[in-house]
Amino acid sequence: MTALVRGMVVGLTLAAAALAAAVPGRAQERADLDAARSTLDETEQALGAARSEERALAARLAALADRVEALRAGSEDAARQVAAKEAAVAALERQAADLEVRVGVLQQSLASRHADTGRLLMTLQRIARMPPAVMTLGTDRPLDVVRAATLAQALLQRLEAESDQMRTELQEIADARAAVRSHRQVIQAALADVKRETERLDRLRREAAAAGAELGEAMAAASGRARALGDEAATLTDRVRRLEQAARQAAWARAYFRAPSVRPEPPAAAAPETTTARAPVPAVPPPATGPVFPTDGRVTVAFGERDGAVTTSRGVTFATAPRSRIVAPEAGLVAFAGPFRGYGLLLILEHANGYHTLLAGLDRVDVGIGDSVAAGQDVGRMGQPERGTPSLYFELRERGRPINPLPWLKAGQRKASG
Known part of the structure; x- marks a missing residue:
């Protein structure tokens, strides 16, 4: 018979000696069970903290989702405002172009009137340089004198009218140019607003995306830690259950050998973890x-x-x-x-x-x-x-x-x- 069987027979026959030798074993069993329970408590506490962190991150992620939704709504509103400003800029551009055309027309008209006025001025200057006696004695007919005076008067009136028209057109040109400058300033301001709003929305979207990615990674890490701790807690729970069962088995066996009569x-x-009561044997x-x-x-x-x-x-x-x-x-x-x-x-x-x-x-x-x-x-x-x-x-x-x-x-x- 092998030494292993001899050892078993000796142990089973000499129960008292076996029990005396098992005392340190019982102490070790209790120490193992206490250590497993302590580790399980620590793991469950860490699991609770990890799940709390996971819930907090989930709340932050939900708040960020609300913020992103608000940004999306704000972006749509800003996009509508930008579109309206761009439409206004386009209208101002068209008005400025029309004003530029108007300035060109007025400048051409002014140039034409300037030529006519120049000829009238030259005629009036020649008449003005002629002495009145010459004008009176230089003709045999008084009617011609009257006609010349009437012509001079008409030329003078026309010159005054042309001058008034030129002043009006010059003012219109000045007003049109001022309007063009004003339109250009409004256009530049509107374009600057559009650029600032677009950059702001882009920045907010980038920040939201970065925050979402960071929170997503943190959420995944927290979920991973919670799953790992949950698995570890389940393993430790099973180990504690098995150690407790082993302790009960060992206690029963010791009692069996201690008092054979x-x-x-x-x-x-051990009852399954999903049940609360054990069916009767x-x-x-x-x-x-x-x-x-x-x-x-x-x-x-x-x-x-x-x-x-x-x-x-x-x-x-x-x-x-x-x-x-x-x-x-x-x-x-x-x-x-x-x-x-x-x-x-x-x-x-x-x-x-x-x-x-x-x-x-x-x-x-x-x-x-x-x-x-x-x-x-x-x-x-x-x-x-x-x-x-x-x-x-x-x-x-x-x-x-x-x-x-x-x-x-x-x-x-x-x-x-x-």
């Missing part, structure tokens, strides 16, 4: 058939045989094939399943009429506490040690007292065969 109450399986089903051997391996240590120089085996040790399957010897409920300090993986099944079976040395256990199993159902697998043959330790207890399991198993074998 008293049947302790098996620990309840079903009653142990009665055997449908006789018990079966848990393995096809050969017996290497029988019940009552001395294992080493000190201890006597309270069970049976089987040599099994590597990775062979292990089955439940009888219908029942899983009372304990998991590692037990000093014994490796341990499986205890509760059967009807106060019987318990114990299997140790498995490499894998495929059932959990509270599961109902049938006789012959797979409950685990053996491993493959680097040296030697895998060994399964099997123990049968009747109301807490170890008894020889071979007659019980063979009786079931005979019942099944005939």
Whole structure:
């Protein structure tokens, strides 16, 4: 028999020594559980802070979205104002062009009148240089004198009219040029307003886009942190649950070995996280058939045989094939399943009429506490040690007292065969 099986048999036989050795283990279990709970509390606090930050960023992002919407509405209004100003500028440009044309026409008219006025002035100057006596004596007919005087008077009146018209046109030209300058100033001011408003809206849009991108990145980072912390909290919660379950299992197993004449109450399986209450454990089903051997391996240590120089085996040790399957010897409920300090993986099944079976040395256990199993159902697998043959330790207890399991198993074998 391997050293591992000897260690299990010695530990299971000398319960007091095992319990004394397990005291530091219990302290370590409590320390591990306390550390896991403390880490879980810290993680949940960090998760709460991350979710608060996420909510704050979401509120800021919503406020920014409202601001962007207001900017969009303001941009549309400003665009309408810009369009109106551009239309006004276009109208002013047309008016200025019309005024420029008017100035050109007036200048041409003024030039024409200037020529006519020049000729009239020259005529009047010649008449003015003639002495009155010459004008009177130089003609034989008085009527010609009258006509000359009348002509001079008419020329003078026409000259005055032309002068008035020229003054009017000059004033119109001056007014038109002033209007053009005023229109140009209004146009320049309107264009400057359009430019400033456009630049302001562009700047606000850029700022809003930059703020949105920054908040979006911060929101994504906060959400990522919250998800990571949530995953970590879920992992820690599961770890705490498993540690608590392991502590309950270990306490039950210690009680089981401490008082073999008293049947302790098996620990309840951990309830799923989504439930608030655990369903009651079903009653142990009665055997449908006789018990079966848990393995096809050969017996290497029988019940009552001395294992080493000190201890006597309270069970049976089987040599099994590597990775062979292990089955439940009888219908029942899983009372304990998991590692037990000093014994490796341990499986205890509760059967009807106060019987318990114990299997140790498995490499894998495929059932959990509270599961109902049938006789012959797979409950685990053996491993493959680097040296030697895998060994399964099997123990049968009747109301807490170890008894020889071979007659019980063979009786079931005979019942099944005939």
